[in-house]
Amino acid sequence: MNAVKYLSRIALGAATAFAMTATAVTSDVAAQEPGEGKSIEMARATWDTGWFQAEIYKQLFEELGYEVGQVRTLDNPPFYQAVGQGDIDLWVNGWFPLHDTYRDAFEEGASIVGFVAEGGALQGYLVDKKSAEEYGITSIEDFKKPEIKEAFDANGDGKADLVACPPGWGCEEKISKDLDELELRDHINPIKAGYSASMADALGRYRQGDPILFYTWTPNWTVGILQPGEDVVWIEMPNATEDTTVAGVEGCVNDPCALGWQANDIRPVANNDFLNENPAIRAVLEEARIPLDDIFAQNAKMNEGEDSPEDIQRHASEWIANNQDLVDGWLEAGRQAAM
Structure with missing residues (x-):
């Protein structure tokens, strides 16, 4: 074999090895979830009727590879101050317009993103x-x-x-x-x-x-x-x-019903820096929705005695499994946003 052919084969082998290595690295990156190596400081409200929703989102974030530690239970004022300052990353228990009174505490550093349940919260x-x-x-x-x-x-x-x-x-x-x-x-x-x-x-x-x-x-x-x-x-x-004043309220003394309270949206609130650093989370928050009837059904189970942390985790896991196609779409949106 002459020197030229020998050197050509060496070059070809090196190029092939480099390509294989690059492909392996690309595959590893593609297989990695967007939250790998990242953690979320998450809060939930003091009212237990919102814990089911919080647990669903927690499990969604974990599916994306994020580590979510102990979810902190906070009253409204400390949460909105903490999320605005970046001490807490998010919660999914915002009620708007009822919580508009807290906007001054969080709006400079945090945003309302997406809907857990849009309208109908009377x-x-x-x-x-x-x-x-x-x-x-x-x-x-x-x-x-x-x-x-x-x-x-x-x-x-x-x-x-x-x-x-x-x-x-x-x-x-x-x-x-x-x-x-x-x-x-x-x-x-x-x-x-x-x-x-x-x-x-x-x-x-x-x-x-x-x-x-x-x-x-x-x-x-x-x-x-x-x-x-x-x-x-x-x-x-x-x-x-x-x-x-809301029309069609079942069980009201009149229709339309002058409740004196606006129908609310249940919405996530997240720190802006956290959202900018985690586009996968932003995408999930924008895409996800939980039907009010499903929240009613879970709340009834809690009232009947299924109210332990393990019960609520199981309720959330079962809901995700029963809505897997829908959930997979939200997670895919998160993965795509992180690419």
């Missing part, structure tokens, strides 16, 4: 149907009447008891505003203890035949157990506007 005040019919209750202002106030006074302080919201929740501020605007402070006592415990107490009184007045939102187990139109009715607010 809020308002309800009373048991029996009392509504007996006393002719159609409005929150009816609680200024002495006989109604006395009937709903469970602790003997001379005021009707209202299951309200704990301090730090967006609804707490709205309820306080309603009581002040409508001059109801002398007539209604807002119970601000833990919501689940307060509602469990109200449910116990209802089952004993006593009147109950409570605030709630949907999706929530409360309107799964106490069916609007059958067990309870939505009552109206005299200060309702066009934006807070």
Whole structure:
């Protein structure tokens, strides 16, 4: 073999080896998930009806290779401050426009991205149907009447008891505003203890035949157990506007129903720097949706006793498996965005 042919074969072999190595490296990179080697600091809300959604997204992020540690349970004010500052990366429990009051805390450093559930998240005040019919209750202002106030006074302080919201929740501020605007402070006592415990107490009184007045939102187990139109009715607010009046609300005293609360979207909120560094996460947040009926169904399971962390993890895993084709599309969108 002459020297020229020998050197040519060496060059060809080197080129082939280089190409094989490059192909192997490319394959390894392609096989790597966009979250490999990255972690997410994730939060969830203090209301347990939002934990199912948070767990679904957590598992989606893990499918993309991200490490998601212990999800932190936070009240609204500390979360929105932390996500704006970059101390927390995201949560999927934003309620808008209810949480608009926190925009000043987060908008410079974080953004609302996508929808967990778009529209249909209702809020308002309800009373048991029996009392509504007996006393002719159609409005929150009816609680200024002495006989109604006395009937709903469970602790003997001379005021009707209202299951309200704990301090730090967006609804707490709205309820306080309603009581002040409508001059109801002398007539209604807002119970601000833990919501689940307060509602469990109200449910116990209802089952004993006593009147109950409570605030709630949907999706929530409360309107799964106490069916609007059958067990309870939505009552109206005299200060309702066009934006807070909703048509077709099942179990309302009127249609359209002057709830006095806007229908909300449930939306993720994430830190801007985190989103810029993780386009896969942004894509998933923009694509994913969870039907309200599925959230209702899971919340009912929790109320029936399936409320341990392991139960919620299983509920989320089962939901993902039952919607695998849809979920695979979201994950593929995330992978494509990271390329």
